[in-house]
Amino acid sequence: MPEPMSGCWLWIGALQPRRHGAYGVFQKLGATTSHNAHTFAYEFLRGPVPPRLELDHTCRNTQCVNPAHLEAVTRRVNLLRSYNMVAINAKKTQCPHGHAYDENNTGLSITKEGYRLRYCRACRQQRARTRALRKVDRSRAWEHPS
Numbered sequence: 001m002p003e004p005m006s007g008c009w010l011w012i013g014a015l016q017p018r019r020h021g022a023y024g025v026f027q028k029l030g031a032t033t034s035h036n037a038h039t040f041a042y043e044f045l046r047g048p049v050p051p052r053l054e055l056d057h058t059c060r061n062t063q064c065v066n067p068a069h070l071e072a073v074t075r076r077v078n079l080l081r082s083y084n085m086v087a088i089n090a091k092k093t094q095c096p097h098g099h100a101y102d103e104n105n106t107g108l109s110i111t112k113e114g115y116r117l118r119y120c121r122a123c124r125q126q127r128a129r130t131r132a133l134r135k136v137d138r139s140r141a142w143e144h145p146s
Helices: 037-046 075-081 085-090 121-141
Strands: 015-018 021-027 034-036 054-057 070-073 106-110 116-120
Touching: 021 037, 034 037, 037 054, 037 070, 054 075, 070 075, 075 085, 106 121, 116 121
Parallel strands: none
Antiparallel strands: 015 021, 021 034, 054 070, 106 116
């Protein structure tokens, strides 16, 4: 039965808690594995989820199984639409020191694990200047006063 204010079809069976909400799950009689209720509803009424895509709850309610509220998207799109740290950081328009994250001031580095990290070029240049000045100050400390 649809929830009248949102149109969500709220799953009233078992829920599997996850990091970003509780998802409806069920087991077929005699089966040992569980199935996601929203995936089953989508595939039953709209067809299979395309390869390399996952379902995004456009209503933001993870207990909803309304296929009209589910969209097959890439993992990246799903993460950026969510309320996780990836999405929160991607929405930031300036660094903690107030410099704009724009095309000229934003750099990209790749970690050993393959993660993409953006950085503020203005802050990186300031840190490099500060390190260089400290290095000069340390070398002068060894000079003999004349």
